[in-house]
Amino acid sequence: MIRVARRLLLLAALLVPGVAAPAPEVAVTEAGDRIARATTDKSFDDVVMEIEFAITERNYRITGRNAIGKGLRDRGYEDFPDVEVIHFCNLENAREVLLLDPDFIALMPCRITVHVADHRTVVSAILLPEQHKDPRVVAFAKRLNGEIRDILEYVVGK
DSSP: OHHHHHHHHHHHHHTOTTOOOOOOEEEEOTTTTOEEEEEESSOHHHHHHHHHHHHHHTTOEEEEEEOHHHHHHHTTOTTOOOEEEEEEEOHHHHHHHHHHOGGGGGGOSEEEEEEEETTEEEEEEEOOOOOOSSHHHHHHHHHHHHHHHHHHHHHHHO
């Protein structure tokens, strides 16, 4: 029920005319080009909600989450900030890569992290390696990396 309410609120926000968003700040970091990172002035909770929406709208399912910040606060670290890892997967993508290279599945599911730094919400995603002996696996990785970047752009670019 909460997810339905969140989606309705998000849809209502999308329908408000005249609200222009700043251009997204999506860039691959220098760390071996395997992390895509975006920042936004949106709240942590809003970003998490929009990630959930963007993931499911692209036919992925959330397979797990780690609310690290909340867990640490529950252990007594009262001022620990929000940090969340969201794991997601598409079974058809998993089937496709398993048929191409079963070892590549070790890199799945896809993961996006959210945390706050310098009063901005930071969204990071691990990208798949785009080097492989099989060009079909390279094409698969590039396609999924594009979808992951699309999710980041959706979240920060609205």
